Amino acid sequence: MALSVQNLTKKYGEKVVVDNLSFEMNKPGVFALLGTNGAGKTTTIRVILGMLSYNSGEVLWEDKPFDAINMSVGYLAEERGLYPKYSLLDQLLYFAKLRNVPKKEAMNRIKYWSERLLVEEYVFPPKTKGVKKSKSNLADQLSKGNQQKVQLMAALLSDPKFLILDEPLSGLDPVNTDLFKQIIREEIAKDKYLIMSSHQMPTIEEFCSDIIILDRGKTVLQGNLNEIKKGYGRVNLFIKSDKDIAQYISQFGIKIQNKTPSEYHLKVKDEEQAMALLAKLIEEKIPVVKFELREPSLHEIFVEKVGNVHEDE
Amino acid sequence: MKMSNITGWKDVFTFTLKQTLKSRAFIIGYIIFIVFSLLVFPVVNIVLDSDEEDEGLIKIQSVYLFNETEITDIDFEEISNLEIAVNDLRFITENGNYEDVLEQIEKEDKSSVVLKITKDEGGYFLHFTKSTSGIVKNAELEILGNTVKESFERAIIDYAGVSDNQLEVVKSQVSNRVSTISPELDSEGQEMVIEDTSISYNDYWFLYGILFAFLMITIMSSSKIATSIVIEKSSKVIEQLLISVKPLAIVVGKTLATLSAVLLQFVSIIILAFISNYVTNNRMSVSKSNVIENYINPDIISNLEVGNILICLIVIALGIIFYATLAALVGSTASRLEEMAESLSLFTIASLIGAYVGMGAAGSLVGVGDNPFVYFALIFPLSSPFILPGAVLLGKSPIYITIISVILLAISIILLFNFTAKVYETLILHTGNRIKINELFKMAKNSKEGQVNEK
Numbered sequence: 001m002a003l004s005v006q007n008l009t010k011k012y013g014e015k016v017v018v019d020n021l022s023f024e025m026n027k028p029g030v031f032a033l034l035g036t037n038g039a040g041k042t043t044t045i046r047v048i049l050g051m052l053s054y055n056s057g058e059v060l061w062e063d064k065p066f067d068a069i070n071m072s073v074g075y076l077a078e079e080r081g082l083y084p085k086y087s088l089l090d091q092l093l094y095f096a097k098l099r100n101v102p103k104k105e106a107m108n109r110i111k112y113w114s115e116r117l118l119v120e121e122y123v124f125p126p127k128t129k130g131v132k133k134s135k136s137n138l139a140d141q142l143s144k145g146n147q148q149k150v151q152l153m154a155a156l157l158s159d160p161k162f163l164i165l166d167e168p169l170s171g172l173d174p175v176n177t178d179l180f181k182q183i184i185r186e187e188i189a190k191d192k193y194l195i196m197s198s199h200q201m202p203t204i205e206e207f208c209s210d211i212i213i214l215d216r217g218k219t220v221l222q223g224n225l226n227e228i229k230k231g232y233g234r235v236n237l238f239i240k241s242d243k244d245i246a247q248y249i250s251q252f253g254i255k256i257q258n259k260t261p262s263e264y265h266l267k268v269k270d271e272e273q274a275m276a277l278l279a280k281l282i283e284e285k286i287p288v289v290k291f292e293l294r295e296p297s298l299h300e301i302f303v304e305k306v307g308n309v310h311e312d313e
Numbered sequence: 314m315k316m317s318n319i320t321g322w323k324d325v326f327t328f329t330l331k332q333t334l335k336s337r338a339f340i341i342g343y344i345i346f347i348v349f350s351l352l353v354f355p356v357v358n359i360v361l362d363s364d365e366e367d368e369g370l371i372k373i374q375s376v377y378l379f380n381e382t383e384i385t386d387i388d389f390e391e392i393s394n395l396e397i398a399v400n401d402l403r404f405i406t407e408n409g410n411y412e413d414v415l416e417q418i419e420k421e422d423k424s425s426v427v428l429k430i431t432k433d434e435g436g437y438f439l440h441f442t443k444s445t446s447g448i449v450k451n452a453e454l455e456i457l458g459n460t461v462k463e464s465f466e467r468a469i470i471d472y473a474g475v476s477d478n479q480l481e482v483v484k485s486q487v488s489n490r491v492s493t494i495s496p497e498l499d500s501e502g503q504e505m506v507i508e509d510t511s512i513s514y515n516d517y518w519f520l521y522g523i524l525f526a527f528l529m530i531t532i533m534s535s536s537k538i539a540t541s542i543v544i545e546k547s548s549k550v551i552e553q554l555l556i557s558v559k560p561l562a563i564v565v566g567k568t569l570a571t572l573s574a575v576l577l578q579f580v581s582i583i584i585l586a587f588i589s590n591y592v593t594n595n596r597m598s599v600s601k602s603n604v605i606e607n608y609i610n611p612d613i614i615s616n617l618e619v620g621n622i623l624i625c626l627i628v629i630a631l632g633i634i635f636y637a638t639l640a641a642l643v644g645s646t647a648s649r650l651e652e653m654a655e656s657l658s659l660f661t662i663a664s665l666i667g668a669y670v671g672m673g674a675a676g677s678l679v680g681v682g683d684n685p686f687v688y689f690a691l692i693f694p695l696s697s698p699f700i701l702p703g704a705v706l707l708g709k710s711p712i713y714i715t716i717i718s719v720i721l722l723a724i725s726i727i728l729l730f731n732f733t734a735k736v737y738e739t740l741i742l743h744t745g746n747r748i749k750i751n752e753l754f755k756m757a758k759n760s761k762e763g764q765v766n767e768k
Contacts (some may be wrong), residue, residue, distance in 0.1 A: 013755070046742065051555040053738060068556045069320070075556045079744075081549030086332050091550075094328045098321060098557035139548075154553055 008057035019217040028191040030207040035214035041197045074160035078167045082139035099158035117149040164195045201299040221305045229295035237266040240290035321558035325566025333574040350585035354593040375403045375425040382432045387468045423447035510682030520675040520703035531636040534575040539644025560737045568637045625702040631722045632698020642733045645740040646748040671699030692718045694725040
């Protein structure tokens with residue numbers, strides 16, 4: 001077992017921000033840490049990484065106490081941070097040095113990643129004779145996206161075995177989002193352990209095998225994403241038709257979740273109910289452009305779980 | 314506090330020092346300090362030399378003497394050979410018309426003066442007259458007048474027939490002394506005499522100079538340390554650092570790096586000032602007078618023993634560490650640069666209390682000498698770094714007071730460091746409003762209540 005978090009509790013005074021949290025990562029891959037704003041995701045990450053102390057529980061890596069300082073860890077924080085007035089190269093070398101990467105190796109990796117992430121001109125600004133020294137190699141001169149790329153470089157410089165990405169894709173344009181996704185895929189392919197926290201549910205579905213959903217420090221759902229979805233069953237029905245089919249839907253007592261001019265999103269009891277509706281539409285010679293029966297999306301599960309907790313209160 | 318909590322401080326130190334030395338603010342400040350250090354002594358010497366030229370190098374060619382008194386045996390030879398009178402000053406005894414001689418120096422002999430010595434019921438008068446538009450200056454006449462006066466007074470004593478022994482008796486000092494009926498006796502059975510332990514104004518300014526230099530170092534370094542920490546917090550770099558080093562390692566590394574940069578500036582200033590003084594005195598100064606030696610008490614130079622210097626350096630280093638740690642602690646209560654001045658108020662108050670207690674002690678040393686307040690200032694951890702180094706060099710701090718002071722300062726640093734270690738983890742990741750002092754104590758209390766991740 002690589003990572004094991006058992007009964008972790010963190011309090012600020014009387015306020016419990018992480019409440020008896022437990023999860024494990026048994027094999028390489030991406031583990032999703034989900035939750036609403038203020039659910040305790042970032043605090044959990046900080047506690048795991050040893051930045052914050054905790055009140056009870058344990059965090060183990062390969063059955064030994066987790067020690068971020070002395071193990072191979074990379075971290076892309078939610079709140080991106082670079083020194084605004086220091087050169088990018090200086091601070092990347094500094095971060096590498098803190099992770100015990102030899103300078104020569106660090107330089108090679110910085111070159112590789114700066115080319116890969118298309119920030120070479122900022123990390124290694126060209127020297128032009130007679131031109132005043134460029135300030136473009138300072139962090140505060142970079143766009144938010146480029147700062148994020150440099151931040152990702154810092155996280156990857158030590159080639160960590162365990163990587164935590166807190167909201168890695170927020171604020172990125174589509175091109176850079178694809179670039180980041182490609183790099184994440186490559187890291188997964190290298191058999192690395194990743195914890196990803198994100199509000200972008202499609203991204204989580206794309207990468208993550210196991211998830212945990214937190215709400216105000218408490219675990220509201222946990223497990224393998226596919227199994228969770230299977231547990232819900234294929235109850236989401238999407239039908240697209242040129243004609244109004246509302247009367248047939250109501251005949252079967254099916255609940256309409258959402259409706260656009262040509263498409264219905266329905267919640268059926270089971271597959272049989274969906275098939276019965278389809279048979280009726282065919283019988284009535286209603287042209288059906290799309291008929292999709294699938295499990296609920298992570299987004300729907302998330303809203304349902306977190307919404308349920310709030311409704312219960 | 315475990316040593317593992319500061320593992321990695323060297324990397325933080327190296328990076329922070331390198332970036333501080335590369336920063337434009339440091340370079341500009343450093344250049345200003347260097348220029349100031351190099352120029353201060355040449356400028357002071359130019360001013361002093363011009364004054365000396367005015368006061369010392371007498372341009373008076375001749376003194377026409379009209380002596381209307383019975384005192385005639387004045388040693389003008391001695392006056393002519395005075396160090397300050399290098400221009401072959403001649404004394405010419407005149408028997409002619411006083412008005413004619415005055416007219417002569419007014420029109421022709423403008424570098425000469427007339428001295429008329431008279432006597433009335435009030436005593437003797439030395440009356441100098443110079444040309445209205447001549448080159449002789451009042452300052453020159455004042456020096457000449459004082460010198461002639463001294464020679465004339467000796468001539469009066471000789472004239473009165475007073476021997477050297479008689480003169481010594483007349484000049485004997487008369488002092489008051491008060492003692493009790495049963496006086497305290499020393500080990501030899503002699504009555505113990507209470508020593509005058511007060512210090513001179515020169516010594517006071519020496520103490521004040523060291524105190525002020527220490528205050529400058531603490532203020533400069535602490536504001537840099539606090540700024541550096543707040544920048545790391547506000548730019549969110551801190552999280553990137555905290556996966557590699559503990560918060561305390563960041564504090565130690567940053568504090569020592571900033572102190573090194575500030576000390577580099579100050580040591581450079583002192584070294585360059587001494588070099589400037591040496592070069593100025595040997596190459597530029599007309600009078601060859603040493604500005605530093607003129608103003609420092611020779612007792613201080615004799616007190617510059619290895620042991621005393623070592624004690625001073627230890628006290629200064631401990632004091633700087635104490636105030637720097639305090640600045641790092643209170644600086645980290647702010648999350649934004651605009652909150653920094655407010656967050657530093659505790660540091661400012663503490664350092665001002667220390668400086669004012671030190672100044673008060675220095676003042677009372679001038680007035681009444683050693684007293685309980687001075688001893689309090691010497692051992693009080695807030696004020697001891699300000700006053701103790703100077704007091705040690707002046708020989709005004711007994712060895713047992715020095716030892717107590719160093720021990721108390723070291724204990725204060727350990728307590729402050731432990732407190733900082735307890736709250737810094739929370740402080741350094743805090744990004745909300747500025748944390749108040751009472752909240753700091755709550756944090757320290759909470760940290761005692763069973764946190765289990767102290768690696």
